[in-house]
Amino acid sequence: MGKSTFTILAEKLLEASKLLDAHSESSGLPPATFDNETFIDLPDEIEKHRKAMIDVAQDIKRLAQGPRDLLFETCNTFNDLANLHFIYHFRIPQCVPLQGGVSYEELAVTTGLDTVLLRRMIRHSIINRVLAESSQGHVKHSAASRILHEETGSMDAIGFWLEELFPAAPKMVEALKKYSGSGEPNETAFNLAFNTSRPFYLELETSPERARRFGSAMRWMSQGGRFSHDYLVRGYYWAAFDHTEGLMVDVGGGHGAVSLALARATAQMKFIVQDLPNTVEQGRTLLPSELQGRLSFMEHDFFDLQPVKGADIYFMRYILHNWSDKYAARILENIVPALKDGARIVCCEFLPGDEATTRWTDKQPLNMDMIQAIGWNSIERTASDWKRLFSSVDSRLVFKGAWTPEGCSVSLIEAQFQSQHVATHMGDHDRSPVDQSNI
Numbered sequence: 001m002g003k004s005t006f007t008i009l010a011e012k013l014l015e016a017s018k019l020l021d022a023h024s025e026s027s028g029l030p031p032a033t034f035d036n037e038t039f040i041d042l043p044d045e046i047e048k049h050r051k052a053m054i055d056v057a058q059d060i061k062r063l064a065q066g067p068r069d070l071l072f073e074t075c076n077t078f079n080d081l082a083n084l085h086f087i088y089h090f091r092i093p094q095c096v097p098l099q100g101g102v103s104y105e106e107l108a109v110t111t112g113l114d115t116v117l118l119r120r121m122i123r124h125s126i127i128n129r130v131l132a133e134s135s136q137g138h139v140k141h142s143a144a145s146r147i148l149h150e151e152t153g154s155m156d157a158i159g160f161w162l163e164e165l166f167p168a169a170p171k172m173v174e175a176l177k178k179y180s181g182s183g184e185p186n187e188t189a190f191n192l193a194f195n196t197s198r199p200f201y202l203e204l205e206t207s208p209e210r211a212r213r214f215g216s217a218m219r220w221m222s223q224g225g226r227f228s229h230d231y232l233v234r235g236y237y238w239a240a241f242d243h244t245e246g247l248m249v250d251v252g253g254g255h256g257a258v259s260l261a262l263a264r265a266t267a268q269m270k271f272i273v274q275d276l277p278n279t280v281e282q283g284r285t286l287l288p289s290e291l292q293g294r295l296s297f298m299e300h301d302f303f304d305l306q307p308v309k310g311a312d313i314y315f316m317r318y319i320l321h322n323w324s325d326k327y328a329a330r331i332l333e334n335i336v337p338a339l340k341d342g343a344r345i346v347c348c349e350f351l352p353g354d355e356a357t358t359r360w361t362d363k364q365p366l367n368m369d370m371i372q373a374i375g376w377n378s379i380e381r382t383a384s385d386w387k388r389l390f391s392s393v394d395s396r397l398v399f400k401g402a403w404t405p406e407g408c409s410v411s412l413i414e415a416q417f418q419s420q421h422v423a424t425h426m427g428d429h430d431r432s433p434v435d436q437s438n439i
């Protein structure tokens, strides 16, 4: 009898586990546990093994569950989110000391919650490894809750997820039925959930705290790991624009997360971050003094004509994916009159179907695509969708390519304004994204 799928997967898992353990040992890191974060900034090769291992482990788990338990567990995932929301809302990670633990009774006093309720909720988080329990039965941190304790941005990120997106998700089917086929940003599940006729970002703008939390979440989510700025810094030829005249406009740049990283990675290039008023005001207060000469903030609604003319790059991270083609085209149309010959539009977005390395990484753009449907009536575009979008706006906007820096979960998409360009079927093929011949 040949090996079972189980055994084949288990052998792969063992092989990958040994490789990761060997890496930890040779790097002087403690072995992986739920108490510490071990796998940060792994070398590309080891990171590939880690991702493959997640796929294999998921499959082993799903095979062991069988189809019925698989469906039942999927149905119960809302409990995980409801539980995490409890942990977030009552700031449980902040009430657990970094060293040692705290009894349920003490935690009840600090939080003002009922001890029995607390114990029920925390037991659920412990099963999920979000919190942990000491041998004395006290609540203590896991690696995950320690992050929530120590990094404000992590609390903001899960707060945004659980208080803006999670309430909208159950309304998706209702919205799709009510507004069938709509690409309008105010006919979404989010609108039904929050009983508002404002599109997502205008709704957030009505509350400085919601706008702040969102901006902070954006910053935190690109600090490390698969969404790190480092990929963006390495993934594009910024050096070609790094001179005193070099200028990038960060359209819808939020608190300036991307421009701050790029300003640090370059020496002379300048950056203008544009966004809605509350966000711009908050971004200004967060700007480090050493970058004040090179990075500035500007209020600008991207549905108005772009006021900064002649920049080298008009950059948009996580912008156009929030807008259906009709609105994405309008945003681009407002930039076109500002473009000098050779100027670039560079977008950073999730690219479904690209870098199909593991099912786990593949699922990221698919998750984001669900989020676009829920919050924005929009879509994560494939490379050919991008090409079509640019050419629908202006034939002089030439799609140059879409690519994913190795190891990164988001991709870069580039178009160049070529004032003499005449679209022909022969001349419009995609070129290598790193072709610098036109710089």
Ligand SMILES: C[S@@+](CC[C@H](N)C(=O)[O-])C[C@H]1O[C@@H](n2cnc3c(N)ncnc32)[C@H](O)[C@@H]1O
Binding pocket: 201, 202, 218, 219, 251, 252, 253, 254, 255, 256, 257, 258, 274, 275, 276, 279, 300, 301, 302, 303, 316, 317, 318, 319
């Ligand atoms: C997903 S966030 C991306 C922020 C930033 N680009 C980043 O990657 O960190 C989208 C941003 O678009 C901004 N935005 C939404 N509508 C806008 C508009 N009409 N004009 C300018 N900015 C807008 C939001 O305030 C928010 O900061």
